[in-house]
Amino acid sequence: MEVYGRSKDMAQASKMQRERKKRWKNASPVPDVEDPIKELSKGLHLKNFQLIITDIKEVTKTTKTYRLKLAPDSELKRLPLFRAGQYLSVKVNIDGVKVTRPYSISSAPSDVLGDGFYELTIKIKDDGFLSLELFEKWKTGSIISVSGPHGNMYFDDLRDLNEIVGIAGGSGITPFRSIIHEIATQKLDLKLTVLYGSRYEDDIIFAEELSNLAGKLPDKIKVVNICSEPSENWSGPSGFITAELIKKYAGPIEGKTFFICGPQAMYEFLEKEIQSLNIPNRRIRRELYGQPDNITMNPKYLVEFKDKTFNITVRIGNKIETIKASATESVLVSLERAGIVVDSQCRSGECGFCRSLLISGNIFINDEIDGRRAGDKKFGFFHPCSSYPLSDLEIKIPSFKFVKFSPIK
Numbered sequence: 001m002e003v004y005g006r007s008k009d010m011a012q013a014s015k016m017q018r019e020r021k022k023r024w025k026n027a028s029p030v031p032d033v034e035d036p037i038k039e040l041s042k043g044l045h046l047k048n049f050q051l052i053i054t055d056i057k058e059v060t061k062t063t064k065t066y067r068l069k070l071a072p073d074s075e076l077k078r079l080p081l082f083r084a085g086q087y088l089s090v091k092v093n094i095d096g097v098k099v100t101r102p103y104s105i106s107s108a109p110s111d112v113l114g115d116g117f118y119e120l121t122i123k124i125k126d127d128g129f130l131s132l133e134l135f136e137k138w139k140t141g142s143i144i145s146v147s148g149p150h151g152n153m154y155f156d157d158l159r160d161l162n163e164i165v166g167i168a169g170g171s172g173i174t175p176f177r178s179i180i181h182e183i184a185t186q187k188l189d190l191k192l193t194v195l196y197g198s199r200y201e202d203d204i205i206f207a208e209e210l211s212n213l214a215g216k217l218p219d220k221i222k223v224v225n226i227c228s229e230p231s232e233n234w235s236g237p238s239g240f241i242t243a244e245l246i247k248k249y250a251g252p253i254e255g256k257t258f259f260i261c262g263p264q265a266m267y268e269f270l271e272k273e274i275q276s277l278n279i280p281n282r283r284i285r286r287e288l289y290g291q292p293d294n295i296t297m298n299p300k301y302l303v304e305f306k307d308k309t310f311n312i313t314v315r316i317g318n319k320i321e322t323i324k325a326s327a328t329e330s331v332l333v334s335l336e337r338a339g340i341v342v343d344s345q346c347r348s349g350e351c352g353f354c355r356s357l358l359i360s361g362n363i364f365i366n367d368e369i370d371g372r373r374a375g376d377k378k379f380g381f382f383h384p385c386s387s388y389p390l391s392d393l394e395i396k397i398p399s400f401k402f403v404k405f406s407p408i409k
């Protein structure tokens, strides 16, 4: 049969297409071409990845360092790079309750190169149920889900002066250990003085290691250990980290940037001391410390609400659910307790990952860590990790994202 005009062209085109398909089917396979840009961006932007614990060291009676490498079946080919001072957001599933916690990376950025690793140094807090679980259940070979690295407490020469005064308390020494190692290997050209507060001598984390590194580079690194309840053998400074001690060991505040990392109580105490030194705010970087252990200690918290329980009506996509919430727990914790997963990283009001909409009701927002943008405030968005219910609430949270939480075992 003869085919004319347009129909003839179409028949010709489909014949060519059939031939192309045949050629494609019979083509010999070629080796996969590596795309370095794609690989790099995968490494930098993967939301969630798995690590394996390869080593555990007891650093003090209440502190352990976990060495983590890429899990054998990880999608990543190498560990994401980071800057000394950043943290990983660890995601764990404890008996069905999915929680995330930020932990500073205590190893140096150069340790991730080659067959690299991260180290997380975790201290058991007296009432920290997660750290206690991790302490008991994480073993060599355990698989851990994380995201990151995240965080802003790192040295940036466009922003910071290259003389840093670090103020650390408890496990807040961990980001400084990373910075000190980077200075010691001459990958970071900085002068750093760390004032490190611990309760007892036995609590001082990395005492010998950091003092050895400081001894090798006395012009670059100084670490001053301060004990608040020392034994009679203690010859170093004692008490809390005051303005007077800061001036004594760090010298004049001019020409220096201050990095602070420690427990909530230390921030509360330091605030007055810092004010008395008149350090401009632009020269202070505070590491986020996660949620406060006890929000009622915040002087602005309305204590008359502390024993109350409220209902939160939660909208997620086209679903709706009502949960119970205590006035002294952040909205994020109440959601997690009810088994509702909201993606979170900093848990300190800053990163915006848990950003949600407040449809109705009243909340207390911890203004020390209120990282909402002006537009969010205007249109009723809030961060559940830094907000506490003061009435029944109706909220809309982002739809579930695929986040893998590793069971603790």
Ligand code: FES
Pocket (backbone or CB within 6 Å): 343, 344, 345, 346, 347, 348, 349, 350, 351, 352, 353, 354, 355, 371, 383, 384, 385, 386
């Ligand atoms: S988790 Fe970062 S703002 Fe809530």
